[in-house]
Amino acid sequence: MKSPKSTKTRKKISSSGIRRGGGTSRERAVVPPRHSSPSRKSPKSSSSRGGAALSSVPRIGLIGGSGLYGLPGLRITDEVALSTPFGKPSGTYFLGNLSSVPVAFLARHGRHHHLLPSEINYRANVWGFRRLGCSWLVSASACGSMKEAYRPTDIVLPDQFVDLTRARASTFLGDGCVGHVSFSHPVSPVLAAALEIAGRAENAVVHAGGTYLCIEGPQFSTKAESLLYRSWGVDVIGMTNATEAKLCREAGIAYASMCLVTDYDCWHEDEAPVRVDAVLEVLRANARTANRVLAAAVRGLDPLRPSDCADALGLGLLTPPGRVPGRTRRRLALFTEKGSA
Secondary structure, three states, X not given: OOOOOOOOOEEEEOOOOEEEEOOOOOOOOOOOOOOOOOOOOOOOOHHHOOHHHHHHOOEEEEEEOOXXXXXXXXXXXXXXXXXXXXXXXOOOEEEEEEOOEEEEEEEOOOOOOOOOOOOOOHHHHHHXXXXXXXXXXXXXXXXXXXXXXXXXXXXXXXXXXXXXXXXXXXXXXXXXXXXXXXXXXXXXXXXXXXXXXXXXXXXXXEEEOOEXXXXXXXXXXXXXXXXXXXXXXXXXXXXXXXXXXXXXXXXXOEEEEEEEEEEOOOOOOOOOOOOHHHHHHHHHHHHHHHHHHHHHHHHOOOOOOOOOOOOHHHHHEOOOHHHOOHHHHHHHHHHHOOOOO
């Protein structure tokens, strides 16, 4: 995968419009390889693309975690830098086509993996996907296995989360606006089904369903913690997905995660405790399969289809609109006002 050329035109999008302008640790502490941006096959000039076009084209959102900093099959048409009401995203978004489907791609930890799990600005990342016309978001991330049957290089598609994080923002609400969205089923069955079908078609070992335990990090678990988590019956462990899922629900974005098993955490008596170098080795071995599965899954998705949780925030708000401070109302407008996206 080639690094972006310095001559590539970028566009910067603010929270109100666009102006012209110039990321295991199984979501933990892995240093990425060099030259790891999305590939650039026949990119179109962005000089003719206006701000309205960039923000109104329906797209499938893709976010890459540890070891997945680009998509070789992505034909890039634009690279976009966003300014959001919640600060800066992890990096620039790459817009283009994957399997002939419009997509937006972002490296969760930054293109050079410089953000810890709790340093990621999840709110800005999710806001940005919605601003770019994404009602569907597929996450790819590394994870640790908490069950003997889930082996390194397997793919797990969790449909539940247990969130133990405590030092990050996981809601767009607050500052004078109260709401509670339904979150009993945090994963989109449409996206999960697309990933399962694609994974099996690519001859990957796929485990559909299960619970993802999200911890703060950046440290790996102690053995006592790992054994405790196993006693809870969770299936995989990571540091990012629960936060994304919560924010996507509030933003009305359907969400699912493709988790790539890299290790057995530290509970397994016959396996060495998880190490960064071992995680990287497994990720490199499985990256090609992961990229093919994502491309195949996207091929079966329709960006024009309304999200299966599009009205989640609107149905969950408790504060009367007239009582919400103007600044807060403007920050939430993208999710609450029809046509604002």
